Amino acid sequence: MKIGLVSDSHGGTGALDLMLSRPEARGIKLWLFAGDVALDGEYLDMVTPENVEVIKVAGNNDWPGTSLPDYETLDVAGHTILLTHGHIFGVNFGRQKLAQAAQDVGADIAVYGHTHVAEYTEIAGITVLNPGSVSRPRDERAGSFMVLDLVPEKKPVVNLYRL
Ligand SMILES: [Mn+2]
Structure with a gap:
């Protein structure tokens, strides 16, 4: 199953439109938006x-105008994903706390945002993913999003795309 990962659009809905127009985004039935x-x-929805x-x-x-949760745990295609913005786990200072939180809820994948820097790494057996910021990247000039392909019992396949 293909899952779109996107974060930190900060009002840049034009970047979301551009993302959706990309062939890589076609056919995605589930988007995870990391805050x-x-x-x-809501616009993406x-x-x-x-x-x-x-x-x-x-x-x-x-904060404080939202009733959204700080994190969600999702069971998808034989995998468990922890989705969170990441600030409550101090992701600017390392991803260990985030990986630990994923482990605590039985997740094998953690998806976060906040840093505006795309990342694909593994910490203590947890696949840790940040799609970067779709409209305000801090790593390269072009915004980014990810497509995560999940098959039960297999390692996640991750692709990063730049707008
Ligand atoms: Mn943030």
Whole structure:
């Protein structure tokens, strides 16, 4: 199953439109939006077809006007994903706490945002993913998103795309 990962659009809904226009984004039925800002997650939900699900969590810039959770744990295609913005796990200072939190909820994949820097790494057996910021990247000039391909019993396949 292909899952889109996107984060930190910060009002840049044009970047979300650009992302959705990309061939790599076609056919994705589940988007995970890792926060900042929540309204863009609602926009993504609005501009995708009805059978496309968007799951979103709160970012640090989504406080206090949101009822979104700080994290979600999802069982998808034989894998368990912890989705969170990451600020509550101090991701600017390392991803160990995040990996530990994933382990604590029985997740094998952690998806976060907040740093605006794309990352694909493994910490203590946890696949740790940051799709970067789709509209305000701090690693390269072009915004980014990821597509995660999940098959039960297999290692996740991860692709990063630049707009
Ligand atoms: Mn943030």
